Amino acid sequence: MIPLSWYLIFSAALFSIGLFGVLARKNVIGMLMGVELMLNAVNINLLAFWSYLYAGVNGLVFVAIVFVAAAAEVAVGLALIISIYRRKRTVVPDEVDGLRG
Amino acid sequence: MTIQTLVWLIPLPPLLAFGLIVLLTHRRRKLSHGLAIGSAGVSWLASMLVIIQALRMPKLAQTPIVSDIAWLPLANDPIRIGILVDPLTVVTLFFVSWTVLMIFIYSVGYHNFGQPDGEHDRPGLPPKGAHITDANGQAQHVPSVEPMYSRFFALISLFAFGMYLLVVTDNLLTLYIGWEVMGLCSYLLIGFWYAKPSARDAGMKAFLTTRIGDVFMLLGLAALYQVTGTLNFRATLANPAVLGELAAATSPVLGLSWAGLIAILLFIGTIGKSAQFPLHVWLPDAMEGPTPVSAMIHAATMVSAGVYLMVRFFPLLTAGWQPGEALTPAMQVVATIGTFTAIFAAVIALGQNDIKRVLAYSTISQLGFMLAAVGVGSFVAAAFHLVTHAFFKALLFLGSGSVIHGMEHGVMHTGEHLDPQDMRNMGGLRRTMPLTFWTFLAGGMALAGFPLVTAGFWSKDEILAGAFNGGNWVVFVTLAVAALLTAFYTMRLITLTFLGQPRTTAAGHAQESRREMTLPLAVLAFFSVTLGWVGIPQDFPLIGGILPNWLDEFLGGMLLTHGEAALHHSNIPLWTSLIVALGGLTLGWLAYRRQAAGQVDILERGLGPVYSLIQNKFYVDELYSLVFIRPAVWVSETLVAKWIDLGILDGILHGIANFGLWLGRQLLRWIDLLVITNTGNAVASGTGKFGGWLRRFHTGRIQQYMVMAMFLLILTGVLFYALVLV
Amino acid sequence: MSGMQIVFLVAAAITLVSAVLVVTLRRTMSSALLLVLTLLGVSVLFVLLQAQFFAVVQVLIYIGAVATLILFVVMLTRSVMDTSEPQVHKNWWLAALVSLVVFVALVVTLSSWQAFPQVQRAIPADSGENLAALGKALVDPNGFALPFEVASILLVATMIGAVYIASERKGEE
Incomplete structure (x- = not known):
C-alpha cells in the first residue's frame, strides 16, 4: 500500500525540477521540456487525488483536458520555435528581443 | 422541431456565415455575400415563424416561450443560459430581423458588387472608382467594387449574431455577451476603412467611449447577481417578491434602493451604447464607417440595444413606483438624461451640413425621446418608438447612402472636387433619384411625425401623452420643443437635398441607385408608414377604435401593474404633436426652399455666434x-x-x-x-x-x-x- | 515494505533522476531522449494509481507525439546548438533556489494536513477508470460537453495556427 503523500511529494519534486528547467535553461526547447515536466507533475497530482479521495469522473476529465492543452501548447510552441529559427537562426530566447522596450 | 428549438437557432446562421466567410470563402465575393444574405434570410424566416407562433398564444405575457440549459456546470449551482420570447422580444425581433435583412441586401449594391476592380483601390480605403472603356470605345470613370468586400459581410454577419443573441436571450449575462460582440463589431466596422486616420480614430473613440458605459453595466450585472443570485429575466423582472425586496432594500450608494442603483448602473451602460449625453460623442464620428454600417449601428441594432435593455429592465427601474406617483430617483435620472439629450442633439442637428451627421444627431435625439419615455414610466410608448424609429431611421440612413452614391456618381462624371456628403452641394435630386426621394420622404415624414399617415407620429404622440399624463411638465415641454426642432431639421434635410434646383453640376448628374439598394428602401418605407397603425390610441378623436390598440394590449400585458391606473385622455398632447410636426415642417420648408449655392445658412445669418456654437456641437x-x-x-x-x-x-x-x-x-x-x-x-x-x-x-x-x-x-x-x- | 512500494520507489527514482538530467544536460538531444524516459516513468506511476487508461494515453500522446515532436525540432535546429558552454544561465542558482523554495513550501504545506495518514484508496484494488462514465460525462450536456467542445476547437485552432506559423511563405528568405 503506497501512501498518498509519496505521490504528492514526488509530484512536488517533479514540478520543482520542471520549474528549474523553465527558469534556467538558455534554450527555448529546454524550457518547453521543463513545461512538459510541470504538466506531468500536475497530472500525477490530479490522478493521485482521484485515486485516493474522489473516485468520480471529474478528476479524469481534468486530466484529459490537461492532455489536450499540453498537446496544443507543444504544437504551437514548436511551430513558433521553427518560425523564429527560420528568421533569426537562433533558439535562444534572450537573442529574440524584437519587443524589448 | 419545437418552437423552443427554433428560437435557439435564430442567432446561429449569421455566426456560421461569419466563420465560413472568414475561413473559407473570403476570396469569393459572390459566395460570401450569398452566405451572409442567406444566413440573414434563414434567421429572418425563423424569426417570422416564431413571431407568428407567439402571436397565436393568448397569454404570451404570462406564459412566454422559455427554454434553458445548464451552461457552466460549476459546483452545485450551474450557470444557466436560455431563450425567452415574450411580447417585448416579439416586437424587437420583428424590427431586427427585417432591418438586418434589408441592410444585408442593400450592402451588395452599396459596395458596388459586379463592378470592376479599381486600379488604385487597396484594402483599408474606400474604393476610388475604375477607368474602363465601354462598348463604344469611350473611356469612362465608373464606381469600383470594395476591396474588402467579403470582410464586410463577415463582420456584419457577426454583428447580426450579436443582436439576435441579445434579443432572444433570457438572462443578463448572455445579453452582455451579445452587447460586447456588437461593441467589437462596431469598432471593426467603424474603422472598416482603417487606412483612413479619421476612421481609425472614430473606431477607437466608439470603442473606448462605449467601454466606459460597459464597465458600469458590468458592475450593475454583478450587483444584480450579488443581490438576487440570478441573472434570469423571468426570475427577477417578472417576480413581484424580488422586485419588492429590491425596491425596499437600501444600497450603500447615495441612499438609493438596490433596484434604483442597479437600474442606474445598467442605464450608464445604455448611455454609452445608445449614445446619450454625456457619452454621445462617439456616434457622430461613427459616420466614418460605410453607410450600411451606420444604418446597422444607428438604427437596427446597437443603439437600439441600449434602449431595449432599459425597456427590458423597466420593471426593475420602476420597482416600488405606481403610475401617477412622483418619479423615483432612478427614473428621474433616466428621464432627465433622456430629455436633455433629446433637445441637445436636436439643436446640434440644426447646424450640421453633412447629411449623415444630421441623421446621427437625430438618432441621438430620438433615443433620448425613448429613454425619456422609459423614465416617465411610459413603457409601451418607449418600445413603440423603438420599433418605428428602427424602421424609419434604417430607411433614412440607407436613403442617405443612396444619395451619397448618386452624388459620387455625379462627381465622377463631372470630375469636380467636392464633398458628396455635404447637403449644400446637393439640391434637386428628386428628379434624378425619384425612388430614393419618395422613400426618403416617407422616412423623413415619419421622423418628423407627420400626422396620421406615418408611424413616427403615433409613437411620438404616445411619448408626449405619457409625459403629459404623468404630470411631468418639464419633460413634456422640452420634448415638444425637441419634436419641433426635429421636424424643422428634417425638412431642412429634405429641402436642401431633394427640392429646388441642383446647386452643383455634380448634383445635376446624380443617378438613381441600383435595384439592390432601392428595393430595401421600398420595403422599409412600407413599414415606416404602416407600422404606426398597430398602436393608435383607443380614445383618439375620429379614428380611435377603428383599429384596436393592439400594441398597448400586447406589450402592456407584461407589466405587473398594468391597467390599475387608467390614464385619463387629454387632447393637449395630441394638438401639441400636430402643431410641432406641421409647424416645424412648414418653417423648415419656408426657411430653406430658396437656399442657393454658396449662400450662408439662414440660421447662421439669424443666430450668429450661437450658430457656430451649435455647429461645433457645443464644443x-x-x-x-x-x-x-x-x-x-x-x-x-x-x-x-x-x-x-x-x-x-x-x-x-x-x-x-x-x-x-x-x-x-x-x-x-x-x-x-x-x-x-x-x-x-x-x-x-x-x-x-x-x-x-x-x-x-x-x-x-x-x-x-x-x-x-x-x-x-x-x-x-x-x-x-x-x-x-x- | 510491500512489492508495490518498491516498484514505486524505483520508478520514482528513475523518473526524478532523468528529470534532473533533462533540465541540466548540455546536449539538447540527450535531454530530449531522457525526457522520453521521464515520461515513461510517469506512466508507470499512472499504472500504480490504477489509471491504466491514462498510462496508455501518456505513452501515446506524450511519448508518441509530444516527445517525438520535440526530437524533430531538436534535430531541425541542431546547427545552432552550441554544446561547448553550459546550457543554463549564469544565474542558474537563482532558479535553483526558487525551485527549491517552491518544493519545500509544497512539502511543508502537505505535511501540515492532519488527515494525511488516514487517507485510504477510493478506487477498489482491481479496477481502473470507469471509462464508460468518463466518455459519457465528456459528451453529456449536463456534464462536460462544453469544455470538451472547447478543447476540440482549441485543437483545431492549434492545428491551423501551427501550420500557418511554421509554413514557409513566399517572399521570405
Whole structure:
C-alpha cells in the first residue's frame, strides 16, 4: 500500500525540477521540456487525488483536458520555435528581443 | 422541431456565415455575400415563424416561450443560459430581423458588387472608382467594387449574431455577451476603412467611449447577481417578491434602493451604447464607417440595444413606483438624461451640413425621446418608438447612402472636387433619384411625425401623452420643443437635398441607385408608414377604435401593474404633436426652399455666434479633449514617462551607479593611497558589479521575469502564512 | 515494505533522476531522449494509481507525439546548438533556489494536513477508470460537453495556427 503523500511529494519534486528547467535553461526547447515536466507533475497530482479521495469522473476529465492543452501548447510552441529559427537562426530566447522596450 | 428549438437557432446562421466567410470563402465575393444574405434570410424566416407562433398564444405575457440549459456546470449551482420570447422580444425581433435583412441586401449594391476592380483601390480605403472603356470605345470613370468586400459581410454577419443573441436571450449575462460582440463589431466596422486616420480614430473613440458605459453595466450585472443570485429575466423582472425586496432594500450608494442603483448602473451602460449625453460623442464620428454600417449601428441594432435593455429592465427601474406617483430617483435620472439629450442633439442637428451627421444627431435625439419615455414610466410608448424609429431611421440612413452614391456618381462624371456628403452641394435630386426621394420622404415624414399617415407620429404622440399624463411638465415641454426642432431639421434635410434646383453640376448628374439598394428602401418605407397603425390610441378623436390598440394590449400585458391606473385622455398632447410636426415642417420648408449655392445658412445669418456654437456641437469634444484626453496624455508622456521613469527611476539607478563610482573613486583616492591598493580596487569593482546587477532587472528577458514572478509568489505565500494563518 | 512500494520507489527514482538530467544536460538531444524516459516513468506511476487508461494515453500522446515532436525540432535546429558552454544561465542558482523554495513550501504545506495518514484508496484494488462514465460525462450536456467542445476547437485552432506559423511563405528568405 503506497501512501498518498509519496505521490504528492514526488509530484512536488517533479514540478520543482520542471520549474528549474523553465527558469534556467538558455534554450527555448529546454524550457518547453521543463513545461512538459510541470504538466506531468500536475497530472500525477490530479490522478493521485482521484485515486485516493474522489473516485468520480471529474478528476479524469481534468486530466484529459490537461492532455489536450499540453498537446496544443507543444504544437504551437514548436511551430513558433521553427518560425523564429527560420528568421533569426537562433533558439535562444534572450537573442529574440524584437519587443524589448 | 419545437418552437423552443427554433428560437435557439435564430442567432446561429449569421455566426456560421461569419466563420465560413472568414475561413473559407473570403476570396469569393459572390459566395460570401450569398452566405451572409442567406444566413440573414434563414434567421429572418425563423424569426417570422416564431413571431407568428407567439402571436397565436393568448397569454404570451404570462406564459412566454422559455427554454434553458445548464451552461457552466460549476459546483452545485450551474450557470444557466436560455431563450425567452415574450411580447417585448416579439416586437424587437420583428424590427431586427427585417432591418438586418434589408441592410444585408442593400450592402451588395452599396459596395458596388459586379463592378470592376479599381486600379488604385487597396484594402483599408474606400474604393476610388475604375477607368474602363465601354462598348463604344469611350473611356469612362465608373464606381469600383470594395476591396474588402467579403470582410464586410463577415463582420456584419457577426454583428447580426450579436443582436439576435441579445434579443432572444433570457438572462443578463448572455445579453452582455451579445452587447460586447456588437461593441467589437462596431469598432471593426467603424474603422472598416482603417487606412483612413479619421476612421481609425472614430473606431477607437466608439470603442473606448462605449467601454466606459460597459464597465458600469458590468458592475450593475454583478450587483444584480450579488443581490438576487440570478441573472434570469423571468426570475427577477417578472417576480413581484424580488422586485419588492429590491425596491425596499437600501444600497450603500447615495441612499438609493438596490433596484434604483442597479437600474442606474445598467442605464450608464445604455448611455454609452445608445449614445446619450454625456457619452454621445462617439456616434457622430461613427459616420466614418460605410453607410450600411451606420444604418446597422444607428438604427437596427446597437443603439437600439441600449434602449431595449432599459425597456427590458423597466420593471426593475420602476420597482416600488405606481403610475401617477412622483418619479423615483432612478427614473428621474433616466428621464432627465433622456430629455436633455433629446433637445441637445436636436439643436446640434440644426447646424450640421453633412447629411449623415444630421441623421446621427437625430438618432441621438430620438433615443433620448425613448429613454425619456422609459423614465416617465411610459413603457409601451418607449418600445413603440423603438420599433418605428428602427424602421424609419434604417430607411433614412440607407436613403442617405443612396444619395451619397448618386452624388459620387455625379462627381465622377463631372470630375469636380467636392464633398458628396455635404447637403449644400446637393439640391434637386428628386428628379434624378425619384425612388430614393419618395422613400426618403416617407422616412423623413415619419421622423418628423407627420400626422396620421406615418408611424413616427403615433409613437411620438404616445411619448408626449405619457409625459403629459404623468404630470411631468418639464419633460413634456422640452420634448415638444425637441419634436419641433426635429421636424424643422428634417425638412431642412429634405429641402436642401431633394427640392429646388441642383446647386452643383455634380448634383445635376446624380443617378438613381441600383435595384439592390432601392428595393430595401421600398420595403422599409412600407413599414415606416404602416407600422404606426398597430398602436393608435383607443380614445383618439375620429379614428380611435377603428383599429384596436393592439400594441398597448400586447406589450402592456407584461407589466405587473398594468391597467390599475387608467390614464385619463387629454387632447393637449395630441394638438401639441400636430402643431410641432406641421409647424416645424412648414418653417423648415419656408426657411430653406430658396437656399442657393454658396449662400450662408439662414440660421447662421439669424443666430450668429450661437450658430457656430451649435455647429461645433457645443464644443463637447474639445471639452473632453481638454479635461480627459490631454491630462491622460500628459500623465503618461510627461509625468510617468519623462519624470517618474526617466527622472526618478532612472535617476535612482544612475544615482546608485554614480554613487558607486563616486565611492570607488573616493576609496581609490584615500584608502588606496593611504592603505592598500588591492582592497580599494576590490571594493570599487564590487560596487560596479552591484550596479550592473541592478541593471539586469531591466533586460527584457522572459526567464528573469519568471524568476521575479516566482519570487513575488513565494513572498506572497510567506506573507499569507505569516499574517493570515499564524 | 510491500512489492508495490518498491516498484514505486524505483520508478520514482528513475523518473526524478532523468528529470534532473533533462533540465541540466548540455546536449539538447540527450535531454530530449531522457525526457522520453521521464515520461515513461510517469506512466508507470499512472499504472500504480490504477489509471491504466491514462498510462496508455501518456505513452501515446506524450511519448508518441509530444516527445517525438520535440526530437524533430531538436534535430531541425541542431546547427545552432552550441554544446561547448553550459546550457543554463549564469544565474542558474537563482532558479535553483526558487525551485527549491517552491518544493519545500509544497512539502511543508502537505505535511501540515492532519488527515494525511488516514487517507485510504477510493478506487477498489482491481479496477481502473470507469471509462464508460468518463466518455459519457465528456459528451453529456449536463456534464462536460462544453469544455470538451472547447478543447476540440482549441485543437483545431492549434492545428491551423501551427501550420500557418511554421509554413514557409513566399517572399521570405
